[in-house]
Structure formats: C-alpha cells, structure tokens
Amino acid sequence: MSDSKQARLAVDIGGTFTDIVLETSPGQHITGKYLTTHGAPEQAVLEGTRDLLAKSGVSPSQIRLVVHGTTLATNALIERKGAKTALISTAGFRDSLEMAYEHRFEVSDLYMVRPAPLVPRNLRLEVDERLAADGSVLRELDETSVRSLVPVLKEQAVEALAVCLLHSYVNGAHEKRVRDILRTELPDLKITLSHEICPEIREFERGSTVCANAYVQPIMESYLRRLASGLKAGGIDAQVMLMMSSGGLTSLDIACQQPIKLVESGPAGGAVLAADIARKLDLDAAIAFDMGGTTAKLVLIDKGLPHHSRHLEVARAYRFLRGSGMPLRVPVIDLVEIGAGGGSIARVDDLGRVEVGPESAGSEPGPACYGRGGTNPTVTDADLIMGKIDPETFAGGMITLDIEGARKALTGKLGGKVQLDARTSAIAIAEVVDENMANAARVHATDNGAELEGRTMIAFGGAAPMHAARIAQKLGIDTVVVPRGAGVGSAHGFLLAPVSYEAVRTRLLPLRSFDVDRARSIFAEMREEAASFVRLGVEDDAPLEERLSVYIRYRGQGHEVQVRLPSNVFEGNAEEIIKSLFEVEYRNHFGRIIPKMEIECLTWALTLSAETPLSAEKASGSGGGTAAPRRSQTLVDLASMEDNRADVYLRADLGIGATVKGPAIIGEAETNTMVPVGFTATIDSYGNLILQNARA
Template sequence: MKLRVGVDIGGTFTDLCVLDETGIVAVGKVLTTHDEPARAVEAGLAETLAKAGLLASDVEQFVHGTTLVTNALIERKGSRTALLATAGFSDVLEMRREHRYELYDLLIELPTPLVPRHLRFDVPERILADGSVHKGLDEDYVSRLGKELAARGIDAVAICFLHAFTNPAHEQRAAEILREVAPGLRVALSSEVVPEIREFERASTTVANVYVQDLTERYLRDLERRLHAAGVGPSPHIMLSNGGIATVDTAARYPIRILESGPAGGALAASAFGAAAGETDLLAFDMGGTTAKLCMISGGTPLVTHEFEVDRKYRLLPGSGLPVKVPVTDMIEIGVGGGSIARIDALGLLTVGPDSAGSEPGPVCYGRGGTEPTVTDADLVLGYLDPGYFLGGGMTLDASGAREAIRKRIAEPLGVSVEEAAYGIHSSVNEDMANAARVHAVERGKDPAKLPMFTFGGAGPVHGVGVARALGAPQVVAPPAAGVMSAVGFLTAPLAFDFVRSSRAGVHELTWEQVDALFAEMEAEGAALLGESGVTHSRIAEMRYAGQGYEIRVPVTGDGSNWPGELIDEFVSTYRNLYQRTGPDVSVEVLNWRVVSSGPAPDVTLRLRTGVGSGDARKGSRPAYFPQAGGFVDTAVFDRYRLVPGDEVEGPAIVEERESTVVVPPGATCAVREDASLVVTV
C-alpha cells in the first residue's frame, strides 16, 4: 500500500491526513508542541498510523505546512540581522510609506522593524533605474563591515541596493565579499528573494527572509531527521503560500515563501472538492483553534495576491503590518477561533478575540489550567459538542468548568443566563466572520449571497450555518475530514514556484522577442528548480494605465503574432471585470513579468470511507440550544461515519466525526453527497 501524508501545524492543533489510492484512510489531531513543533508531528504520525494499522515505510509522499515563519516574525524570534542598503536609503524600513492606515489617530502604532537602526548601514554605491552604474561599489567598505558584523555576533545580513532588480551586480559582489571575510554569515539578496520595484516592500521582504532562515532550516532538517528515524523514506515536501509545494532545500532558501502555507492547503482542498461537485465559485471558510480564514475560489482556483502583511497592529487594516511581497493565497484572516477568549470590555460590551488560549493552557474545558472562557467553552455549554467524544473520545471536556467560567466572567457582569451568554459568544463570532466575508467578497466583485460556503477546520462546521445565514448564502458544504482539511489540501498540490522580473516600460516600446526572451529565462529557472518532467509554465504581466499607482495581473497567452494588441485587449478586459468600467484613454505600461512554473498535479481521490459498520447512523440525542426554537431542544445526534451518499437529515441535528461537528439548526436540511460531503441547505 502506497500512502501519502499531509501534516499541518496550527496554533492549537497539529493535523494529519493519510491517503491511499482509494481516498482518505486515516486522520489525526494532536496538540501542537510550541517549544519543539516537530515533536508533535513525529508523535501524531506514529499515533495515527498505528491506530489505522499502517506502516511508515509505505509512505511515498509527505507534505507539510507550518506557522513557524509567521510566528517567528510576530514574536521576533529570528536571527540578529543587519541591512546593507544604498547610501541614503538605510532608513527605508522605518520611513515606510507616507500612507497612514488611521488618518486621524495621533498615537498610531506600526510594527517595529526587524533590523534596529544601529544595524542598518549605508553602503557607498549607486545603480540607476536603467541599470547603468552611477557609482561603483566600495568593496573595502563592505569587507571591513563584514568583519565587524561577524565580530559583533551578527547572524544574518540582508542586502538591498537601489535598482538591484534591474542590475544585481553590486549585490552579488557584496555577497561574495561577505562570504569571503565572514563565511558564518547568512546573506540574502533582494535581487534573488524579490527582484521587483518598490524599495520599502523589497527591503522588508528580503530582511524577513534572512531573519527566519536559520530557524526555518534547523526546523526543517530536524523534521526530516525525525521522519527518517520513524521509517518514512522520502524527504518531506513543504507547502508554499501560493498553493504549490517545494523541496526542503528550496523552502530553506526562501522561507518567506512558506509564510501562509497552512491556509493555502485549505483553499486548495476547497477548490478540489468544489471542482468535483461542479462548483467552481465558492467561499472557503476555515475556522481552527486560533484564527478563522476566508478565501474566494473563482473559476476553480483560489485567488492569489502578491501583497501581504505580517504582524498587523490592527488586524483588518492594510498598512499596519510588515509588508511581504511574495505570492500568497488571497484570504482574510480574523482573530476568532475555538480558543479565542471572550471578555467584557471597558464599555461593558461582549468581545471575542483576537487573543487565544491556544493549546497551552487552552480553553477552560480542556482542563489544562485555562481560566478564561473561549468559543469552544461556549459551544460546549450550548450542547453543540459532546464532552465525551471530543477528538473521537481522545480528550474529555470539562463542561462544568466551562459553564462556571462563562457564568463568572460573562453572564454575571451582563446580567444574563449562562446559556444566553454562551450563545452571545457563539453568535458574536458568527457575525464578525460574516461581516469580514462580505467585505472580502464584495471587494473582489463577488456576491456572497450567491455563493455556497465550503466550511472546514475543527470549529468551522459548528459555526458554518450561522455564518452562512448571516451572509444569506444558500448552502454550506462540510467536507469529509473537515477538521484536518488543510492537511488534506496539501496532498492536492503540485510542485510549483513563482518567478518575477521588473522591467517598467510602455507596451508599445517592447518587441515580442524581448518579452519572450524574458519569459524563457524564468521558465528555464523553473524547470531547473523543480527538476522533474511535465513542468508547465503560466505567463503573467502586471500592467496599469500610465499614471496609476498600482497594477493588475493579466495572463499572457499569445504567441506574439498579434503583438501588442492581444495583450492590451486582455488588460482592458481584466480591468473591466475588476472595476466594472473602462479605464482612461492613455497608454498602458507593464511593471513586472511573472512566470508560475508547476509540476504535474497529483492524482488523488478525496473521499472518506463512510457507511462503516452496521446499524442506524443515529447514535442518540442531547439538548442543544437554538434560540429560534425557544432554547434547549432535544436534538438528534448522528455518526458521520455511518451516513452514506443519499442520506438526508432534518434539523435540528448534530453530525459528529472525530475532528469536527456539523450543527444543523431548525429549519435546515442536511444531505450526504456522493463524495461524502455534507450539504446543509440553510
């Protein structure tokens, strides 16, 4: 038996999924070990395989996603890093841009730069915008500086010279010198990490990459060692933020590319299940223990963006974080998950999140020392969760402890019953997520009321129908193994990587031969990096009307026979679809040329074995709280593993599996689809 394993490390749980040629054969979920993340992966893999009677030696592919890079940037746990910039530009990290995300806030907060000012250096050199050398590199200065940095215990250096994306010669020579005089330094070049215009974003991304490089490489090598010791033969593949996978060597060289690897897996899974059901446009909603994520699936693929921010001081406000210019799955993240803490604020109002109890100590009901009520505690008090069947019975929840925490911290200050307080927590989370989903969809030209919602994550199916009703969405789809869906999505991803070249010019100033040669250069890099047969390449131009501040992505599909008319027509069409209007009558220019190189997509069956055993799928009933029905209602409880395609369930009902629970409120119906997904019509 040949097995494929996906593993996703989240803020609260580490999720595992095992596939063979017939579909999903085993899933697992263990608490994340934040001090040593690979330990949870090792333990979870051994436990999951043993329970299913499977062998580690049969694993032929292992795909992994992690929050390690994101956490290191937020918690400032990377290497001591210096920045070498063109003379006069060393303060770009602190000066940022003139944009203020809160125009009238006099006490506006911004993330502290990863490199303090005393470690940012002005290097005598200057390359002009056209790539010509205005002032040569002062090699003696770089040599002296490299020796000094090594002597002062600096671990890493980011080099970001002006216009290096046009001519990288000075960056490359500076790196050679540093490696000669200080071979222990890690060195990252902006011309390799992100060869694009916009100085602040380029410097920020290059610094972030080298800042986490040592931590990431040590973790990945430790993971690789543990897997081999456990009997797994192949080296792991690592999930990239854009929905592709890469080797350990590539991920270790460009750790910033795995910044959002976990959420990308969930979006891929939503795409795969949606495509199998003929639904190419949908809203993917992932709610785990720490955060909730929302992503648009359009035309069968997740939307991708090249603008992302880490460590936002205000979670939903662009401009309040550290910009990272790498391709990531386009999604919005909200600080509400199963472990999000509920409290009464200074105005006497109920608020939930963004801080989370995580896995240590976790929600009060975990019995691990938590004292503050969380969303999971509220869902337990409302009867949506079975205290004896959490993680399939692997963890017994303390319902009385959860009830007491909500009574003391929420119900008594508000003067309401414990049940009303718990439902207030539950519904507040639903409304927050619905509001964020509405904004996210509308900004991308979609109407959320017309899209089915694909919900997953440990807490997603519990809240899915509530969020869908707040949005007016017609259906909620809860896939099999919803609690570990990001890990499932990892196994649908091909090897892939993005390449970019900045070359600002008017479209009419360029010949097809120039453009084709630029694309061919990047495609050769992609073929060499992925190193396998069947690599395909997608060509993209980032274009704008002359005078605009930002650009849009336009596919380049022609062969040059109608150059440049075909590209301009494609730009105008893309622009009209995005903004519902035609742009001004001015010339069109290109800023960046991009290639996405991908290996063959894996052939997988995403199906959970259902109808296991004999007997009725109904396993009993318990009281669950539905205010529209007057309070607690005796609610039928079903075993998901005994439901088969074609079965239907009328609400109120609860459908349980080991890693997640689907809540079907009164007035809703739930049907089992051919792929074992549950479709709730709200």
C-alpha cells in the same frame, strides 16, 4: 516505484492542533489531531505519526512522501521571536524600512503606533554603490565599505543578514558581491539577497520581504532539519516537501533558503482542497472557510481556482486595515485571515462590549473545557455550552471535555462583568465571532470586486463546520459543503498540491509600443529559473503546466491589477489581447475603464507546476435514507436564540444519500457539523456533507 512504498503523509501544524493525514493508498486515509507542542513543534509531528502508523499497520518504510505546512514562520513574525537580523542597504536608503509608505494608516487615531521594523536602526547598515532604474551602474560597489561592516556584525552577534540594494531587482550583481565578500569573513552567517527573494519594484515592500526572510530563516531551517532527521530516525526515508503560500510544493532545501514563502502554507492547503471540491461539484463561484483553533481564513474561488496575489500583510496592528502590518511580496493565495478560532479568548472591553480574539489560548493551556489549566472563556467553551459540540466524539475521545470548567470561565471572566449567565455569554461570543468572520468576508469580497450572494461555502478546519451555517445565513449563502475529513482539511489539501514554482520580474513595457521579443525573452528567462526549482522535486521527463500573468496599470497609477495571459498570447496581436484582458479585469475591480489612457505592463510572472495528484473519486456503494441518531442534546439556535432538542449523528453512520434535518449535530473525530433549524444535510456521492438552507 514498488507498491510497498506508496503511502504519503501530510502534516499541518497550527496554533492549537497539529493535523496529520496518512494516505495508505489512493483514496484511503487515516487521520488524527494532536495538540501542538510549541517548544519543539516536531515532537507532536513525530508522536502523531507514530500513533497513526501503529493504528494503520503501515510500516515507516512504506511512506514515500511527506508534505508539510506550518505556521512557524508566521508566528515568529507576529511574536517577534526570530533571529537577530541586520540589513545592508545602499548609502542613504537605510531608513526606507522605517519610512514605509510615508502615511498614517489610521488617520483618525491620535494614538496610532506604527509597528516597529524587524531590524532596528543601529543594525541597518550602508554600503557605497548605486544602480540606475534600468540596472546600469552609476557608482561601482566600494568593497572597502562592505568589509568595514564585518567588525560591526561580529560585535552585534548578528545571526542573519538581509541585503537590499537600490534597483537590484533589475541587476543583482552588487548584492551577490556583497554576499561573497561577507561569506569569506563570516562563513556561518545566514544571508538573504532581495533580488533572489523579491525581484520586484518598490523599495519598502522588497526590503520588508528580504528582512522577514532573513529574520525567520535560522529558526525555520533549524526546525525543518530537526524534523527531517526525526523522521529518518523513525524509519521514514522519504522525500520531504513543504507547502508554499502559493498553493504549490517545494523541496526541503528551497524551503530552508526561502522560508518566507511558507508564511500562509496551512491556509493554502485548505484553498487547494476547496478548489478541488469546487471543480468536482462544478461550482463556478465558491468561498472557502477555514476555521481552526487560532485563526479563521476566507478565500474566494472562481471557476475552480483560488484567487492569487503577490502581496500580503502579516501582524496587522489594526484588524482589516491595510498598511498596519508587515508587507510581504511573495506568491500567495489571496486570503483574509483574522484571529477568530476555537481557542480565541473572549473579554469585555472598557465600554462593556464583548470582544473575541485575536489572542488565543492555543494548546497550552487551551480552552477552559480542555481541563489543562485554562481559565479564560474561548469560542470552544461557548460552542460546548450551546450544544454545538458532541463531547463523546470530540478529538476522537482523546480529550475529555470539562463542561463545568467552561461554564465557570464564561460566568466568571465574562458574564460576571456584564451580568450575563453562561448561556447568554456563550451566545454573545458566538455572535461576535461569527459576525467578525462574516464582515471579513464582505470586506474581502469588496476588495476583489466580487459578490458573495449565490456562492457556495466550503467549510473545513476543526471549528468551521460548527460555525459555517450561521455565517452563511449572515452572508445570504444557501449551500455549505463540509468535505470528508474536514477537521484536517488543510492537510488533505497538501496531498492534492503539485510541485510548483513562480518566477517574477519587474520589467516596464509600455503597451502602446509593445516589444514582443522583449516580453518573450522575459518569460524565457523566468521559465528557465522556474524549471530549475521544479525539477528538484519531480522526474526530469515529468510534464509541466505553465501559467503566465502580468501586472498592468494605467500610466501614473501606483498599483496594478493582475491579468492572466493565454499561453498563445504572442501568436496573435499581443498588444490587443493584453489590452482587452486588462480592461475586463480593471472593469471588474473598479466598474469602469479610462479610455485613451496609456497602459503599462510592469511585473511579469510565470508559474511552472508538475502534474496535480489525483484526488478521491466518487465513493462506491449505495445509501439513502437517514441513519438512526446516537443520542440527543440541547442546541441553541442562534437565528432565534431559542433552545431546541437536536439529534446527534455520527458521520460514519451516514451513507451516500443519507439526509438529516436540522436541528442536528453530526459528530466525527476531528470536528462536529452543526445543522441549524431550516437546514438539511445530505451525503453526496463524494462523501461530502451538503448543508442546504430550506429557503433556497
């Protein structure tokens, strides 16, 4: 590769801002935040890219790679703005999508309403066939029953089709034949097969996942193709890769086929960045905190690796309540996400309590202080009134903040209902949203059998550095790391992500009579599948890293725990190795094991990853001391509810070793860091801002 083509571009589209990072050379970046254009998301990307290229002097032809993450698929599911989708199931099973888990996720709510399936009952169609649980054919596919559905699909103007036949995760032959028959009659119909998207046991989750993929595929493919064409028209003839929810990259073509794997792509980028920082700083236990304009995300990181899962729920009807959303079985970084961002709208409920989110002002019109027509009080308005924002550095000076507009929104639509002035209303909003996030962290840690005390918080996103120290106080965390470029942290993480793919298979193997040859063949099959995808994005001779895991349970249990396996697991006594690892993991989750109970290995997973791109090394030069503040402003200390005079510093003025004592505000183009009373902030050798609570 010539030196003239070494620049890389990372783009993260959020609900409020589109973050763009242009890496001009290794370790050198220019960044920008641009308001998201919801009607055509690619517009903000293309306009922002042109702006950064002009500022940097980099030619479009010098960009060799574009890495992209987006919330478009997530938003389509939440807002129910996807394609008109039909589902084909085995005769007698079309209602499994609506029956779900056959339980009430909130037993005490008499008015509980279960979210409607993505596919209405009149579009849930059936074909005559049947496979046994081992994949053997009990009843051959009746092809006439498949062809009889063509008039229905045409009459209903179906845009996307999901095929989910019973036990197809073991044998996908019938699903493939259904696709082949229908493509002959309906060549333009987008078809998703469950055994390709989710080759795992559990009918409801598999059906929900394949329907979700079909539902978002047309809109995602259209957007991604428009973006690629727009980049090429702008002179950027580069490979376009997409960030997946698993923390790896995939090609544009695979993303168009399997867009459901992009659902949490933005937060995954942030987790990749946080994990890289944790490894550099030798942090054994950390928690990543990403707060943008619309949502906040929390990820546990242990020994330099974020927690992973194969299950997530989107569009939950009840905050924090499992079972109230749409389940998806895809590789994902295990995170908790709540509607608590800078644009989250505050209101007073019927009992006179202040509530914040999940509704967001987004970028159109945005918070009241943006002066774009917004009148609802938001978290950003509250932060401005409390002094946590430096108006001169906000959004690099691209947005002039309207302080009076924020004050009017707080007193008119919030404080006026409960007799609070603007300052007290702002404090109420901040405390509610910070406690919501702290509580989400507690619940998430409990679900994962983890402790929060003693962890280091790594904060990034446009709003996180303004809230991180207060949330850390609530959680008993004494150290907060705010990395360089924190305001566009997820986009920075995209540039650190490797090309990867996770293959998965449900194959039940009892551990008591463990079949090593069978396990080896399962991994060999998955290795071949994963390599075929990864090689689309890397050179044929590029080295690949392999990670193995298996989901294990005691016989009779309905759920499993994930156990990571060493690469040499089959070279020794595999049965004893797997049993020992399972018992350690089970004890971590539940505090005990169940002696003499039979153990079953259910679902196997293999991840192949290309080499991880190099991240920035320690910054050169020396520093020390404290730079002079640019100005000062009033800052509300939430721990004491008192006003303090806080110095305002520019992060660019702070060299390595520079120390700032709270109360202070450290401003930069994409975010502001709030240093409360009792904290000090120091620039480390990597350029990270380290906030330390004096009590430690």
